[in-house]
Amino acid sequence: MFYNGIERCASFAAKATLFVSGCFIALMALHITLDVVLRFIFGNSFQGTLEVVSFYYMVCAIFLSLAYVEYKREHISVDVVVQRLPEAMKLPLYVFACLLGIAYFGMLGYQSTLDALRATESQETAMANFTFYIWPSRWALPVGFFATCIATFANMVKAIAERKAL
Amino acid sequence: MTNLQIGMAGIAIALGLIALRVPIGVALGLVSIVGIAMMTTFGIALGMVSATPFDFAGQWELSAAPMFLFMGYLCTSTNMTQGLFTAMRLFLARLPGGLAVSSVIASAFFAAASGSSVATSAAMSRIAVPEMLKHNYNRGLATGTIAASGTLGSLIPPSVLLVLYGVYAQVSVGQLFMAGFLPGIMSAGLYILMIMLRVKRNPELAGNSAERASSQEKIDAIKEIWPLPLLIGAVLGGIFLGIFSPTEAGAVGTCIAALIAISRRTLTFAAVKDAIINTASSTASIFIILIGSLFFTRFLALSGVPGAFSDLILSVSTETWWILLAVALIYLVLGMFIDSIGLMLLTLPLILPLVQGADMNLVWFGIIVVKLLEVGLVTPPIGLNVYVIKGALGNTVSLPEVFKGVSWFILMDIIALLLIILIPALSLYLPAQMQ
Amino acid sequence: STSFLANSFYDQQHPLSKYGYEEWAETVKELSNGDLNPKVYTGTVLLAPRANLQGIRDNVVQVASHAAIYTPADLPVANAVQELGFNFSDPLTTILAVTDFSTHNATQLAEWDNSGVVYLGSYATPPYILFCREPVRNLEEIQGKRIRAAGSTVSQWLEEAGAIPVNVPSSEMYTGLDRGSLDCATNAANDLIDRSMYEVAEYTTLLPTGMYWSGPHWGFNPGFWTGLTDAQRDVFKQATAKAMTRMAVQYIKSSESALEEAKTKGNQVFEPEADLKKSADDFRQKSLDGIYTLVEEKYDIADGKALIDDYLQTYEKWENLLKDIDREDEDALAELAKQEIYDTLPADYGIR
Numbered sequence: 001m002f003y004n005g006i007e008r009c010a011s012f013a014a015k016a017t018l019f020v021s022g023c024f025i026a027l028m029a030l031h032i033t034l035d036v037v038l039r040f041i042f043g044n045s046f047q048g049t050l051e052v053v054s055f056y057y058m059v060c061a062i063f064l065s066l067a068y069v070e071y072k073r074e075h076i077s078v079d080v081v082v083q084r085l086p087e088a089m090k091l092p093l094y095v096f097a098c099l100l101g102i103a104y105f106g107m108l109g110y111q112s113t114l115d116a117l118r119a120t121e122s123q124e125t126a127m128a129n130f131t132f133y134i135w136p137s138r139w140a141l142p143v144g145f146f147a148t149c150i151a152t153f154a155n156m157v158k159a160i161a162e163r164k165a166l
Numbered sequence: 167m168t169n170l171q172i173g174m175a176g177i178a179i180a181l182g183l184i185a186l187r188v189p190i191g192v193a194l195g196l197v198s199i200v201g202i203a204m205m206t207t208f209g210i211a212l213g214m215v216s217a218t219p220f221d222f223a224g225q226w227e228l229s230a231a232p233m234f235l236f237m238g239y240l241c242t243s244t245n246m247t248q249g250l251f252t253a254m255r256l257f258l259a260r261l262p263g264g265l266a267v268s269s270v271i272a273s274a275f276f277a278a279a280s281g282s283s284v285a286t287s288a289a290m291s292r293i294a295v296p297e298m299l300k301h302n303y304n305r306g307l308a309t310g311t312i313a314a315s316g317t318l319g320s321l322i323p324p325s326v327l328l329v330l331y332g333v334y335a336q337v338s339v340g341q342l343f344m345a346g347f348l349p350g351i352m353s354a355g356l357y358i359l360m361i362m363l364r365v366k367r368n369p370e371l372a373g374n375s376a377e378r379a380s381s382q383e384k385i386d387a388i389k390e391i392w393p394l395p396l397l398i399g400a401v402l403g404g405i406f407l408g409i410f411s412p413t414e415a416g417a418v419g420t421c422i423a424a425l426i427a428i429s430r431r432t433l434t435f436a437a438v439k440d441a442i443i444n445t446a447s448s449t450a451s452i453f454i455i456l457i458g459s460l461f462f463t464r465f466l467a468l469s470g471v472p473g474a475f476s477d478l479i480l481s482v483s484t485e486t487w488w489i490l491l492a493v494a495l496i497y498l499v500l501g502m503f504i505d506s507i508g509l510m511l512l513t514l515p516l517i518l519p520l521v522q523g524a525d526m527n528l529v530w531f532g533i534i535v536v537k538l539l540e541v542g543l544v545t546p547p548i549g550l551n552v553y554v555i556k557g558a559l560g561n562t563v564s565l566p567e568v569f570k571g572v573s574w575f576i577l578m579d580i581i582a583l584l585l586i587i588l589i590p591a592l593s594l595y596l597p598a599q600m601q
Numbered sequence: 602s603t604s605f606l607a608n609s610f611y612d613q614q615h616p617l618s619k620y621g622y623e624e625w626a627e628t629v630k631e632l633s634n635g636d637l638n639p640k641v642y643t644g645t646v647l648l649a650p651r652a653n654l655q656g657i658r659d660n661v662v663q664v665a666s667h668a669a670i671y672t673p674a675d676l677p678v679a680n681a682v683q684e685l686g687f688n689f690s691d692p693l694t695t696i697l698a699v700t701d702f703s704t705h706n707a708t709q710l711a712e713w714d715n716s717g718v719v720y721l722g723s724y725a726t727p728p729y730i731l732f733c734r735e736p737v738r739n740l741e742e743i744q745g746k747r748i749r750a751a752g753s754t755v756s757q758w759l760e761e762a763g764a765i766p767v768n769v770p771s772s773e774m775y776t777g778l779d780r781g782s783l784d785c786a787t788n789a790a791n792d793l794i795d796r797s798m799y800e801v802a803e804y805t806t807l808l809p810t811g812m813y814w815s816g817p818h819w820g821f822n823p824g825f826w827t828g829l830t831d832a833q834r835d836v837f838k839q840a841t842a843k844a845m846t847r848m849a850v851q852y853i854k855s856s857e858s859a860l861e862e863a864k865t866k867g868n869q870v871f872e873p874e875a876d877l878k879k880s881a882d883d884f885r886q887k888s889l890d891g892i893y894t895l896v897e898e899k900y901d902i903a904d905g906k907a908l909i910d911d912y913l914q915t916y917e918k919w920e921n922l923l924k925d926i927d928r929e930d931e932d933a934l935a936e937l938a939k940q941e942i943y944d945t946l947p948a949d950y951g952i953r
């Protein structure tokens with residue numbers, strides 16, 4: 001029961017954030033290309049491509065797909081050493097790695113929440129040739145990091161339930 | 167504990183955690199934060215946390231990486247790469263390791279347009295590696311080829327690293343660009359030579375012995391060649407003509423790839439969805455390591471390890487040959503743990519005065535430095551290009567396979583370095599013609 | 602002894618790092634007889650450029666340079682004054698006037714206090730001038746040119762003059778000009794040589810298109826500052842007075858010599874023709890006329906007139922103070938800065 005709930009929660013968080021991240025990746029390609037095409041045809045284009053790409057598309061693309069990577073266990077890691085260890089040690093090591101992951105992403109999530117709150121309060125803007133608000137994109141970090149925490153936790157619970165490292 | 171001790175313990179613990187299968191980004195980041203907290207306070211470490219990920223991710227130049235990955239994934243998911251590689255397979259049947267050899271050449275062309283090694287690897291990884299694996303190439307050879315050839319991106323001009331070195335050492339960027347050209351071509355040549363020799367000795371590295379093709383098969387293959395050369399030609403041409411910048415090229419390339427796929431009626435919703443999901447998860451898995459290694463660079467910078475290590479080695483002697491050897495040692499060792507720009511910023515202030523004192527040519531020295539930094543991109547444990555390949559390919563290859571495959575190329579890099587050092591004209595002939 | 606970290610995000614050879622941080626650190630050590638022990642980081646090893654204010658506030662570094670244009674929302678007052686950048690072109694007067702203003706104006710002081718930084722001294726760039734692939738001497742030639750520019754006022758003027766202002770990171774400037782995706786870049790003259798711009802932009806136009814000074818070049822963490830002894834704070838003030846004036850003199854010199862060097866390398870250096878110059882002058886006058894309302898509306902400043910007028914008066918004061926002084930006499934300039942700025946600060950300046 002508990003396990004199913006956490007699994008469903010992790011799956012939803014990972015897929016929902018991935019969906020948003022994917023939209024931003026597609027938008028990034030289209031936006032940059034449109035800018036280039038307009039520039040090529042008319043010699044001039046709209047302002048703000050650099051700012052939107054940097055502070056919105058990139059930030060969202062990176063942090064909002066993080067939970068999916070964890071959910072699918074596609075984090076880049078090295079398993080040559082662990083492979084040679086006795087079977088009995090694999091689960092504790094996996095749980096240990098998950099705990100470290102939760103600690104790390106939890107810390108990043110905690111701090112980025114404070115940063116996002118602060119940015120929202122000050123209506124943070126970035127240097128540009130016009131007024132460019134960046135505070136909304138600050139929220140991609142806590143969302144992404146906490147979703148990653150949930151995904152890691154779900155994987156850990158699953159591993160313990162199945163008594164087998166994932 | 168002194169900061170220096172904390173720094174060295176940090177390296178050891180990070181390596182230990184990575185060996186225990188802790189995700190690399192997590193191991194690096196966590197050790198750095200705890201280490202910084204031990205050297206200062208936990209509040210300051212959290213301050214570093216708030217100052218790093220957002221500002222790192224929000225960089226226009228870095229958008230080239232996801233966009234080139236996207237382009238590559240779209241090429242694969244719409245089946246655009248197959249024609250060219252099948253044709254090459256047929257026509258290059260007599261060339262040992264033909265696909266790997268052509269991948270090096272393609273990377274060199276790509277490097278001549280793009281300013282960055284990571285962009286070069288990202289673009290080539292999806293296009294070339296799956297095809298080589300399909301033809302049963304040895305995994306290490308296939309991935310190593312792309313990881314190593316990607317490093318040509320910073321040696322063959324234009325190059326962001328050379329621009330940075332130029333600003334830093336106050337030498338002409340134009341001269342550096344000219345100087346990087348021949349060593350870059352030579353490195354590519356050495357890679358090709360090595361691939362051919364290895365495959366000649368052990369044909370299995372390059373998969374099944376080449377199939378004999380009928381002339382009808384060859385004609386069919388030729389019909390399907392065009393999509394990839396058209397795409398790459400458009401991307402490179404656009405950069406050369408100044409229509410778009412190397413950073414923008416990935417996005418434009420993605421859209422051109424989509425148009426080509428539409429014309430071939432292979433652009434399905436599923437193909438696009440597949441490409442986007444893969445781009446997203448590769449981007450995240452690569453960037454979480456990038457962010458971890460950025461924390462690690464900052465942690466090591468604060469610990470003073472890079473400075474102490476450099477000082478120790480440089481203090482032995484001020485003879486030219488020793489300075490060169492010391493620089494190589496410093497960059498090869500620190501290059502295992504610190505990213506290339508950080509490494510340059512941390513070490514050049516210590517090294518450049520000695521280089522100037524020994525009256526070495528700063529342009530030539532810059533090529534040596536950049537070549538060394540490039541080697542750092544493929545050495546374990548923190549080898550950025552390798553992680554890009556791994557991120558792009560997911561679970562089809564394992565990290566040790568890539569590192570093992572790339573070790574042959576590192577050997578070639580060391581030979582290339584020796585040649586660059588022993589024959590300064592390799593770097594300095596072209597700049598001299600310019601003046 | 603007190604060890605601390607000092608961070609300048611400009612690269613090590615840049616005048617703002619070389620004189621402002623490397624040499625400044627030496628002076629601090631010397632004046633304190635080794636009691637104050639700075640460890641200087643240059644470039645982006647520790648902090649990204651726009652993260653320096655945060656880094657100071659969180660005590661990641663104890664002293665750092667922060668360009669306020671990177672964080673407009675955090676430092677509206679400093680950015681409001683920077684709106685005048687297009688109207689000035691003398692870095693020496695500016696660096697002293699801005700430091701004087703930033704350490705004495707109540708509104709500006711409240712802003713530093715709010716953002717968690719103690720302001721000790723300014724930077725000022727020489728006026729940015731135009732480096733182009735083709736000659737840009739008059740309004741006709743500037744039409745349709747894609748020009749890398751920083752700052753909203755200069756962008757507006759460029760648009761009005763018929764050019765296209767674009768935002769490109771500095772790392773892409775060289776290749777952009779080389780390949781032709783950029784026609785011109787605006788930068789300080791020393792970048793002609795320091796960034797090898799002369800190789801890809803053969804035509805320089807000496808039209809001032811704004812200068813930059815906003816934000817502390819020496820911003821201290823308030824806790825760190827408060828924890829120092831009076832004698833230590835005095836050392837910092839003296840060292841900063843010295844480094845700041847030397848930095849300004851040397852920055853100007855290196856810009857002038859870069860122009861000369863570029864000429865010997867075949868660069869053509871033009872004065873702007875009358876119509877181009879008039880267009881810029883008219884725009885300056887126009888923006889000066891509207892500056893009070895602009896800063897009130899754009900930066901939410903309560904009394905724009907009081908703020909801007911105080912800055913303009915401070916600038917005028919420094920114009921007069923510098924009239925009878927040798928502008929290259931670093932010692933005399935440092936002494937003047939000490940007398941007029943640092944000696945007039947209250948004893949508890951910056952202390953919480």
Ligand code: NA
Pocket residue numbers: 276277278279280281282318319320321322323324325
């Ligand atoms: Na290149």
Ligand code: NA
Pocket residue numbers: 501502503541542543544545546547548549550
């Ligand atoms: Na490495």
